[in-house]
Each structure stands twice: as structure tokens, then as C-alpha cells.
Amino acid sequence: MDIEDIIKESCFSMLEGKVDSRILKNIKSMGLEKPTRIQAESLPYILLENDVIGAAKTGSGKTLAFLIPVVERLIKLGFSRQHGTGCIILSPTRELALQTFQVLKKLLNDIDLTYSLIVGGEKKAKDLVKLKKGVNIVVSTPGRLLDHLQNTEYFNVKNLKCLVVDEADKLLEAGFEKHVSGIVDLLPTNRQTILFSATIDSHVQNLARLALREDPVIISTDDQTHSTVIGxxxxxxxxxxxxxxxxxxxxxxxxxxxxxxxxxxxxxxxxxxxxxxxxxxxxxxxxxxxxxxxxxxxxxxxxxxxxxxxxxxxxxxxxxxxxxxxxxxxxxxxxxxxxxxxxxxxxxxxxxxxxxxxxxxxxxxxxxxxxxxxxxxxxxxxxxxxxxxSGKIQRLLEELIIENGVMRLLARKAFLAFLRCYKSHPLKKIFNINTLDVNLAAKAFGFLETPHIDFLNVKKKKQKT
Structure with missing residues (x-):
């Protein structure tokens, strides 16, 4: 039986005896029976506490691939509030952090581990109360996490067992490389590190060298003929x-x-x-x-x-x-x-x-x-x-822009922002501001007369009728 057959035959019930029965019960309550490919391939290595780099297309189920082993390990070690934080999960955006947190919440049903979402945009005082009590699993964004590691004395990471870096390529694209580097420097070195990314380029590889041990397991589920999912x-x-x-x-x-x-x-x-x-x-x-x-x-x-x-x-x-x-x-x-x-x-x-x-x-x-x-x-x-x-909706918009000052202002701001995005587009030869008819672009925002543009040296063409 080859790897493809093994993956097809895999089901979460095969983890019975290897992970806590409450985890399996909670997975079942989510309506899940069979693991996705990235879950089937990475779970054995992460459960064995290997450092792992996982490359898989977006939507492939990476979240449970790291949450199941994290929860199992902390249960096995008997983590409580007094132990402080045993796992940190780093996410590039507040929305992704929230999503991970919600999956974690379902997975921890009837399991006595503490967990918290700590992200920018929320009141820091709330974080301080939670961290002082003791949080076993922290889901966070880079800026807020680094702030607490540097300034919150009772943020206890001495017993940290695992760092998860999720969507590593997005973290780097968003300019968080220095934040992640600062975070890694402040964490115990004797830990497991799991890094997941949709793409593995040289920047992600550099981050991996910084955060992971010398011999990580590399798992890639990329289809060699397509970069998007088959369905x-x-x-x-x-x-x-x-x-x-x-x-x-x-x-x-x-x-x-x-x-x-x-x-x-x-x-x-x-x-x-x-x-x-x-x-x-x-x-x-x-x-x-x-x-x-x-x-x-x-x-x-x-x-x-x-x-x-x-x-x-x-x-x-x-x-x-x-x-x-x-x-x-x-x-x-x-x-x-x-x-x-x-x-x-x-x-x-x-x-x-x-x-x-x-x-x-x-x-x-x-x-x-x-x-x-x-x-x-x-x-x-x-x-x-x-x-x-039909042109019915276009005419409605054009009449609205003439009559409604609020909509006219919104349209003007949107039109100018659209042009700025074109002007600064990385693929300038294709998305070329110089081949764009600004009058027709203005029409797309409901303008019969093109608003003044102070940042383009483009000759306005006569409005087409």
C-alpha cells in the first residue's frame, strides 16, 4: 500500500489510544471523520514532537494539524494555570487568530486547559488579567505578543513546549519579520516549533532557520501540476x-x-x-x-x-x-x-x-x-x-452621484484610490495606468464628468457616449 492509499484509508478514529479520548470526541462533534492530506501526513510527526515545516494549499486543514498534537501534549504533561503558557500560536491577522481560537475552543470542550486570544485592537488590560491567572495556550498576533513578552512580567513562558507559526509567508509579507525574530529570541530554546505556510520561498526558509531546530521534518502536499485545489x-x-x-x-x-x-x-x-x-x-x-x-x-x-x-x-x-x-x-x-x-x-x-x-x-x-x-x-x-x-443599474448610479452628496464623496474617494492602486501596481506592464481610459474608469464609479486627478500626468480623452 503506497502513501496515497494510506491517506485515503485514514480516519481520525485511528488515533484512538494515541490521543486523549476527549479530543477524538470533540473532533467527531465537529462532524469530522477523515483527516485532510496535510493532517494525515503531519500528525504522526508533530505527535512525536518533531519540528515540522508544512507546505500546503490554503484551505487544506492546517489548523487541526497543529491543534490536535498541541492539546494532546499539554494534557499528557498535566498542564494547569500554575504552569503558565505551554503553547503559543502566532497568526498574521486578527481574523485568522480569531478563527484559530474558535477551532481551539471546540477542540477543548470538557478539557481543563486555559486558552486566550491576545490580539491588537483589544484592550490590553483584559490581556493582563488573563495572563496573570495563567494561560496554557495563547493565540496571538505578532505585535501584541512581542509587547507582552517584553513588558508583562507575569507572562510565564518558562515552561513553553511548542511554538506554532501559522501562515508564515503572510507574516513576512505583512512586515512582521522583526517581530517574529524578537519573539523567538525571548522564548525557551528547548521547544518544538511548527511552521505552516501556503508557500515556501527563501524568506520563509530564513525564518525557519531562525526558529526551528537543525533537522525539521518537511511536509509538502503541493500538487505539482496545479497550485489551487482540484474542486x-x-x-x-x-x-x-x-x-x-x-x-x-x-x-x-x-x-x-x-x-x-x-x-x-x-x-x-x-x-x-x-x-x-x-x-x-x-x-x-x-x-x-x-x-x-x-x-x-x-x-x-x-x-x-x-x-x-x-x-x-x-x-x-x-x-x-x-x-x-x-x-x-x-x-x-x-x-x-x-x-x-x-x-x-x-x-x-x-x-x-x-x-x-x-x-x-x-x-x-x-x-x-x-x-x-x-x-x-x-x-x-x-x-x-x-x-x-443592462445599463439600468449604471444609470441609477449616475443619477445618484448627481443627487446624493454622500455617495458622490464616497465614489470620488474610491475612484482616486482605484487609480492609485493601478499607478503603484507591481505588474505595471499589465495593469498599466497609461493604457487605462480614466474617463471610462470614472464612469465605473458613476461620474459623467471625470473628477480632478492631481497625481497623474494622463491626458483625459473625450468621454465616450
Whole structure:
């Protein structure tokens, strides 16, 4: 029997006698019977307390792959509040930390281990109370964790047994390398370290050398022919920029009973489109972006997780690691910064075992060359065709921009943010501000007359009729 057959035959009940029966009971109560591939391949090594580097596509089930062994080890060692923190789980964003924390909460049902979510945006005084009492498992973001390690004297990590670095590539992309380095320097060296990442590049390898012992087990579940999961149907649509909003309206109308995530390039664009579709098109929509308060982001995330259908308008703050059940469609309304960000966006659907999902990216006809960049990353898209949308919703927006000062201000900010994103796009040869008709781009935000642009040296073309 080869490795593929072993994985197919694996089930969580095979862990009976190897992990605490309460863990198995809680896994079953989550409705899980068979481990995903990354879980099946990594669990034996992590349970043996090896350092592990795990590379797996987003949505592959990495969270339980490290939580099960962590909880089992602390139970076996008889950890209590007096022992302090036995495991730290480091996450790149508050949303991902919250998600990990929620899975941990389910796994610890009827298990007497203390645990806490410690992230930026929350009152530090609450953290201090929890840490003083003693927290066995801490789920945290880098800035807040480093702050406590440096300044909170009763944050007891002397007995730390395990450090988990989750979504390591995202941590580095977000500029947390110095934070992680500072954290590692302040933790006991005699510990197990588990590092998970969607991609393993030279920066992640450098982090691994810093944090892990010399002989980590490396586990990769990457399909050599595809960089996205098999159950994902994905394609592109060549859409003139002035028709994008009408296309999105039609898309949302057709998917009223589905869950859809729509990615925009800026926070201001999320705000504008959210306000328009929610208040003037009566669409069921939530929004998440990095400039919202922590409480608002947390509420929107949880509401979308619990929803049976509806749309979430978001920036790439929602592209990494977030496990949202049953997302039917991913719409990339604005282009990602690079092919890897494309992969992370579409990773919000077709998650877990035997799941299906759909994704579409809107490209201007001049941007079709982006497909060759995706092909180089082993991402292959079909070309989709859609019926041309009616101009009814466009006319509604144009009238609104003339009559409604609040919407006009939101639209102007979103339009200028959109242009700035194009101007600074890393793939300038494809997403080229100089090939963009700014008048037609303005029309996409409802403007019949193009607003003043003070940061572009672009000649305005005559407005097309």
C-alpha cells in the first residue's frame, strides 16, 4: 500500500489510544471523520514532537494539524494555570487568530486547559488579567505578543513546549519579520516549533532557520501540476471597465441564494460599493477591510461565517487563512497584486475535504497577459462568457452621484484610490495606468464628468457616449 492509499484509508478514529479520548470526541462533534492530506501526513510527526515545516494549499486543514498534537501534549504533561503558557500560536491577522481560537475552543470542550486570544485592537488590560491567572495556550498576533513578552512580567513562558507559526509567508509579507525574530529570541530554546505556510520561498526558509531546530521534518502536499485545489472551477471574464459595476449587480442578483466574496483593491472601494449595493440595490452584503475597527471586522466576519447566503465585500485582509464555510463564488473585481495573491483569494472557496467552489476574475481586455503569469504558477483559467449586462443599474448610479452628496464623496474617494492602486501596481506592464481610459474608469464609479486627478500626468480623452 503506497502513501496515497494510506491517506485515503485514514480516519481520525485511528488515533484512538494515541490521543486523549476527549479530543477524538470533540473532533467527531465537529462532524469530522477523515483527516485532510496535510493532517494525515503531519500528525504522526508533530505527535512525536518533531519540528515540522508544512507546505500546503490554503484551505487544506492546517489548523487541526497543529491543534490536535498541541492539546494532546499539554494534557499528557498535566498542564494547569500554575504552569503558565505551554503553547503559543502566532497568526498574521486578527481574523485568522480569531478563527484559530474558535477551532481551539471546540477542540477543548470538557478539557481543563486555559486558552486566550491576545490580539491588537483589544484592550490590553483584559490581556493582563488573563495572563496573570495563567494561560496554557495563547493565540496571538505578532505585535501584541512581542509587547507582552517584553513588558508583562507575569507572562510565564518558562515552561513553553511548542511554538506554532501559522501562515508564515503572510507574516513576512505583512512586515512582521522583526517581530517574529524578537519573539523567538525571548522564548525557551528547548521547544518544538511548527511552521505552516501556503508557500515556501527563501524568506520563509530564513525564518525557519531562525526558529526551528537543525533537522525539521518537511511536509509538502503541493500538487505539482496545479497550485489551487482540484474542486475549484475558475475562469476569467474580459470586461470593459465601464461595465464592471453592471456585471457585478447581475452576478449578485443571480447568486442571491449563494455565498459570494468580492475582492476590491482598496478600503475606500469596499466602502463605496458596499454603500451602493446595500442601500440602493437592497442586496444582502457585509464588508471587511483593514481600516475598520476590530469589533466591526470581528462582527462582520462572524456574521458571514454564520450566514447561509449573501455577499462579503472585502480587501485582501480577508484573503489569507480565513476559513468561511460553503463559499460558492470568489469574484476578483479588482486585480490582485501578484499570482500568489490570486491563489490566496480563490483559496477562500473549495476548502477542506471533497469541497467544490467557483471563482472568476474580471480583467480589462488589455490585461489578458496576466494569464501567462498565472500559468507560470500552475494556475490555469477557462475563459468565461456572460450575457451583456443592462445599463439600468449604471444609470441609477449616475443619477445618484448627481443627487446624493454622500455617495458622490464616497465614489470620488474610491475612484482616486482605484487609480492609485493601478499607478503603484507591481505588474505595471499589465495593469498599466497609461493604457487605462480614466474617463471610462470614472464612469465605473458613476461620474459623467471625470473628477480632478492631481497625481497623474494622463491626458483625459473625450468621454465616450
Amino acid at each position: 475549484l472551477q475558475q475562469g476569467y471574464y474580459l470586461c470593459p471597465i465601464e461595465q464592471k459595476l453592471s456585471w457585478l449587480y447581475k452576478m449578485l442578483r443571480k447568486s442571491k441564494k449563494l455565498k459570494v466574496m468580492v475582492f476590491f483593491s482598496s478600503c475606500k472601494s469596499v466602502d463605496f460599493h458596499f454603500e451602493f449595493f446595500r442601500n440602493h440595490c437592497k442586496a444582502s452584503i457585509l464588508s471587511i477591510h483593514g481600516k475598520q475597527s476590530q469589533a466591526k471586522r470581528k462582527e462582520a466576519f462572524q456574521n458571514f461565517v454564520d450566514a447561509r447566503y449573501g455577499a462579503l465585500f472585502c480587501t485582501d485582509v480577508a484573503a489569507r487563512g480565513l476559513d468561511i464555510p460553503s463559499v460558492d463564488w470568489i469574484v476578483q473585481y479588482d486585480p490582485p497584486t501578484d499570482p500568489k495573491e490570486y491563489i490566496h483569494r480563490v483559496g477562500r472557496t473549495a476548502r477542506g475535504l471533497n469541497n467544490q467552489g467557483n471563482a472568476v476574475i474580471l480583467l480589462r481586455p488589455e490585461e489578458e497577459e496576466f494569464l501567462s503569469f498565472l500559468n507560470n504558477e500552475k494556475v490555469f483559467l477557462d475563459q468565461y462568457s456572460f450575457d451583456e449586462p
